[in-house]
Structure formats: C-alpha cells, structure tokens
Amino acid sequence: MKKKNVVLEQIRKYKWGYLFGIILVAMDAIVTYIYPQLITNILDKAVLAKDPGAVITNVAYMAICQLVSITVALALSYLFCKMSNGFIVKIKLLLIQAMFQVDGKEIEKKSNLFMTSMNADVNNIEMLSSRMLSDLLIQIVTVIITAVILIQINPVIFWFMLLIYPILIAIQIFFNKKIMSQSRKVMGKMDVGNGLIKEFVSNLYEYLALNGRNYYIDKFCRNETSLRNEILKQNMLMAYNRSVPQLISTTTFLIVLAISGVMVINGQVQFGELTVIIMYTQRMFNPLSSIMLVIGQFQKAKVSMDRINEIVG
Template sequence: MKKRYKLIGKFLRESFRQSKIKSIICCLIMFVLTLLSVFLPIILQRIIDVAIGGKNASALFVYGGVYMAVMIAIAILNMLQQYNLSYLKTKMTIRYKYLLLKKLSTFSGAYYSEQKSGEVLNIIDNDTDMVENYGIDLVFDFVRNVITSLFALSMLVHIQSTILCIIIGIQIITIVVQSKFSRVLANKTAEVREQSGKVYNIIEQYISNILEIVILKARRYFLIHYLKNEGEFARKGIRLDVLFSASSQSATFLSSLTTILVYIIGGMEIINGSIQFGELIAFQQYTAMFIGPCMGLLKINESIQRVWVSLDRIYGFLESSSTIVQNNKGLKIPDHVTQINMKNVNFSYSNNKILKNINYKFRPGKVYALVGATGCGKSTIINLLYRLWDVESGEITINDKNIKEYNLYSLRKNIAIVSQNTFLFDDTIENNLTLNNNRIKKEDYIETCKRIGIDEFISKLPDGYQTQVGENGVKLSGGQRQRIAIARMILQSKDILIFDEATSALDNITQEYILDNLRQYYENRIVIMIAHRLSTIRKADEIVVLNQGKIVEIGNHESLMQKKQYYYQLVEERSV
C-alpha cells in the first residue's frame, strides 16, 4: 500500500511541475467550488423556511436570485477547472510517452532480442492513457471530497446530531466492505493489464508480419492463438467488471439506506416540532454532501488500483536498468578517430561462445570486409563496437581508450550503420535523408544522391524529394531504399561507417557504381563491410576471415585466393 501512494505522490509532483501556475489555479478553483457547493443548502433552507414558510415574496426573489447566481458561478468555474485539468493531463501524458520512447533506445541488445514489442506498446499507449484519464482528476476529486465532507459534517452536527450518528455508523460499514473489495480489485486489475499486453503483442506481430503470414498460410494458426488469448482476456475482464459492479452496488445500497433513514427519522422530528421542513431538506442535502464525497473517496480508491498498476508499469520501465553501463559523464569521442583496437575480445550469448580471443585493429583510409559463414561472429563484432552488448573479456578501444569510458550517446553518435533491413520513416525522401537536421542543406543531399546514382530517379517523381515514401519505404523498391539509406549515412558525416549487407538489394553494376563513387569519401574514415557478395568483398583493402568465432585469415582478395585456405574454400563454395 505504501508503495502505491508513493508512486502516486511521485506522479503528482511531476504533474504539478509541468505547470505550477495552472496547478495553483486549479487548487484555488477547487477550493472556491467547494465553498459555493456547501453554501447552496443554506440558501435552499432559507427559501423554504423564511421565504415560503414566512410568505415573504421579496425574500423568495432575493434568495432565489442568490441561488441562481451561485449555480452560474459553479458552472463557469467547473468549465475553467476542466480546461486547466485537461491541459495538465495532456502535457503529462506527452511527457510520459516522450520519456518512455527515449528510454526504449537505451537498453542492451539482449533486451531488444527478448522483449515483446506488444508489451512495450501497451505501456506507451494504454498505461499512459489510463493515467491521463484518471490520474490528476483523482487528486483534485480526493481533496475536494475531503473538504466537502468535513464542511458537510460540521453542518450536520449543527442541525441534528442524532441522525448523524446513524449516518456515520452506516458509513463505517461501507468503508469496511469497500476496503475488502479494493484489495481484490487491485490484484484482478493487474492480471487484466498483463493479459491485455499479451493480446496487444499478438496483434502487433500479426500486423508487422502480415505478408509473411499470408505467404506461410498461417492465418488459421494466428487466429486460433489470438482467440485463445483474447478469450482469456475477456474472461478476466468480465470477472473484473463484475467485481467493480458488486463494489459499486453495495455502496449504492448503503447510500440509499442512509437516505431513507434520514427522511424517516427527520420526518418524525418535524412531526414532533424539533426541526423545520427546510432544515430537513438542508440536512438531507448535507447528508448527500457527506455521503457523496465519502463514496467518492471509495470510488477513488478503486480508480487508484487501476492507476497504480499503470504507474507501476510506467515507472518500472523508466527506472529499469540496462546491462550496458552508461557513463553519461564520460569522455566524448575525439573529432578524429585514429584507430579501433580489439584486444583479446571474447563474447558468449546464451552460453554459446560467439567470439574467441579476437585481436585486430581498424584504421582510417581503408575499407575492411568481415567475411565468414553464417553465425561466425561478423555482426557480433559490430554489435560490440556499438555497445549493444559488452565484451565478456578483453576490451575494445577507440584512440587507445576503452569504449566503456566514452559517453554512450557520443559513441553511438559517431558510428553510422546501413543494414540489409533498411528502415525509412513514413515521411518525405528529404526528411529521411536529413532526419530533420537543419545543418544539411538542399545542395548537400542532392549532390550526395547524385554520387550514389539515385538523384535522377528522385527528380522524376511528381513531388521529387518531397515524395512520401510510405510506411518503412513501402512505395520504393529494396534497392532504392538501400541507396537512400547509404546517402543518409554519408550526410551524417561520421568517422566510423558500417555496411551490413547494405547493397544486397542492388544489382552488380549499380553496386560497382556506388562503391567506386564513394572511394574518395572513405579516405579519412574507418569503413567496415559485412557482405556475402564477392563483388563487394573484392573491393575491400583488407578482408578479415572468421570461422567459428576466430580470425583465421587476413589479407586482400588476391592474396587470400593464392593461399587456397578457408577464404578460398568459401569462394569456391559460393558462400561469398
């Protein structure tokens, strides 16, 4: 319980920091609204006992006018309050989503390999929406309910203390019953949220891989799998709804019992001449003001169970640590990288030895090719350099300093990678090239596109560089996407360039044209290529041949072919 309210307290502090002025305005409006609401039964009592009972027409108009003025003021203040609360809620939701998306990019490669995207989407989408819909409102409702109930209680003591004792007794029973419900509701809500994440993940997988599913004719498998999990989600959701309904109905019954007892006992007091009719009406309204907020507090407790589950998932994600230790105050990568040195590097994944005692230096001005059979460790070297994983033993240095000493953001910022699975944003070609970097001028990206032979194609499009490429570049061919990705990498002007099967979708002639035109660009940079195509490998100045996690040969194409060892075997077997 302590953890729940600690999380909610943290949420409130962060919410109020988003706009202190609007938060203060909301508090002031809430206080004024409470005072005006408590004032209404007094006016109503005067209308009944003084104006109507005393047959005083002028008093009737005066009190009636005051009553209407208070109601208008309440309506206006409620609208202002809703505006300010909506502003605070929306701003906080945007902040949460921004922080979650930002955090998502800081994890290790193991996290990206194992984490189900649907679960993350559920947190970013559904949990933030839950907090937006209930979070800040709960606080103001809670404070307003407490103040209102205390004011109402003081008025009830003043009017009729006997009936008040009965009301308090029923409220104690209500609190006990609702507290029993709240504990069960908290657990069941967590179960529903967990199952919702599973369903979300299944749907996300289906949408993301729809083409493969159609080709595999796996729709039936997916639908059965989906219905099974959706059915479990529905069953848990129905049970939760029934529990919420039972909680609500029990509270409603006890509230109705209180109301009828007030009228019965109050009616007897009127018959006995102890109170006037207007006082009974005022008492009934103050009773509603006392019970309503008390019930509201119980309802808030139910909502807190929902919000707490979402906040727990949100903050759990934001505060989770990566296996990659990030030295955010570490060194920045130098303006010019003079070497990358791998010293006795070993790495295992899931108890499988991937790299074994790797020793090698990469220097600027050369094009390096990493070659070997599938699973030999080529991509792992790149992942370790990018610090998606950390080495098991040994070290990787840049300019003679361990890469762990560098600020992680600075390290990754200085490495540009183009992979086989090229990613493009659902945006214009221009924005995909520049990534909204205002320092990249139009003439720069046009010149770069000319260099890799794609400017002519883009210029012939109806909207040219403003053409929308569609989701993940679906409106372009694989080769066109790869060339845009290569152009984007060049425009980033990084010291370390990595091509991971980056030209796999290009024909040999186009590939030759691009590689030849980029030679001048490589001069002061470290260029590492992973490729299976011989025409790509032959262009490398130095080929690093890996076999079962070890470097077995080093040289250029001609020298390695003359040795007639492992590389020669790969070429002959068309493995490269």
C-alpha cells in the first residue's frame, strides 16, 4: 500500500489559490509576448517613419506592460506566501499530534527527527512554497513565450539555442541526484546533533558531577564538524548547479550575438529584431538558472517531505 504524503495533502487544499496563480501567470505571459512587438514597432517603424506620436504611444504601452508584470509578480508572491503560511502551520500541528502517538520504543529516534523536522525540514518546504514557487511559474512562462518570439523572428537562432537545452537538462539531472543524496546526509547529521543537545540538557547534572565536559564537547564537536563539512558539500553542489549552466548559457549568448550581428549586416535581420534577439536570448537562459535553483531546492524539500511523512504518515 502506498504511503500517503501528508505534506502534499495539505498543499492540495489550496487548489483554488493555485488556480488563481495560474490566471495571474497567464496575464504575465500576455504582456511578455506583447512587449517585444512594441520594441520593434518603435525601432523598425516609428523611428524610421519619424513619427514621435507612435514612439510615445508604444513607450506608454511598454510602461503598462511593465506595470502589469510587476503587479503580477507582487500578487503571486503574496498569494503563495499566504498559502504557505497556512499549510506550514498545519504541518507543524500534525507533527506535534503525531508525536503524542509515538510508540515508547521509538520516542528517542522520533524525537530527534521531530526536532529537525520542526525547523530545518519545515523551513525547506516553506522556502520552496512561499518564496520560490511563484518565481518558478513566471520563469517557466517567460521561457515558453521567449521561445515563441524567437521562432517568429529567426527560427535558426531558436533551434541553435534549443540544441543547448538537452545539455543543460542532463547537467540538472546529474546535480539533482547529488543534491538529494547530500541533503539526506545533512539532515541525518542534524538529527544526531539534536539528539546530542537533548542529551546535554537531560544529563547536565551528571556531566557536571562526573566531570564529563571534555567527553561531551569532543562528541558534540565531532558531529558538528562533520555536519558543517556535509553542508559545505551541499552548498557547493548547489553552486555548481548554478554556475555550470550559467557558463554554457553565456557562451551560447555570445555565439547568438555574433550570428545575429552578421545577419543584420547581411540584411537578414532588422535592427529592431536584433534588439529583441539580444534581450530575449538572455531572457531565455536567465530564467533557466532560476529554474535550476528552484529544482535544487525542490530536491531538498522532497527529502524533508519524506522525513515529515515518516513521523506523521
């Protein structure tokens, strides 16, 4: 029988909120699609026609697009944070209630897990759900709309960029596996650390009476040093997960810039289209770095969900 996922059950209760979030993202998608057309209208039409009225009109529309985009981002941030606050409180209550039902033989093991879950595990889920998920939706839509725009302007450039994506995905899969494995190690060390802290508080008088200070400090420091080393490895994996794709995307952008420049010289691409290509090539790769960062955080959150389900499920 498949074990239920208590965390996901709590998140599903906010499905209408997520639906509203999708509507907001759709609004952002529309203005993202319109924006480059306004740029080309200014550079390739209004400027060449020496029509200041058309320039001002298009700039005004661009300002409206920016305002809508900013408003959507703020609304999504508030919405997801509000929903996150709701189910995070419920998850903590479920953890507390579950601890009252723990079998006596498992109290010591579960209590260490409980202490870490109430802090680090819940924080991992909260960071993903309240701070990163709204950005992820916008970034995904940005990549899709940008791809559509680039296809319309110059399919050659789009297909060249698309060839890079499998490489980036392969890198992502590799690092995600590493991050998930490392997250489990970090959380395990945190459990041990919480157990040592609880042991210290419970047996403080005994340590004082038996002059056990050096014994405890040595034991605590060994685990703490090991924990910090594992955290360092985890952070470096996440840093590599950002830096390697960034290096690839930057190299790709420079190649696209060179190709586009030659196309302008040869009359294959207009100047306004070149401006859009430069802007949206970066917009196609920059969100990818953010998406990869969120996916890395998702791996940590998934480990935390499993640990919470171990207590509550």
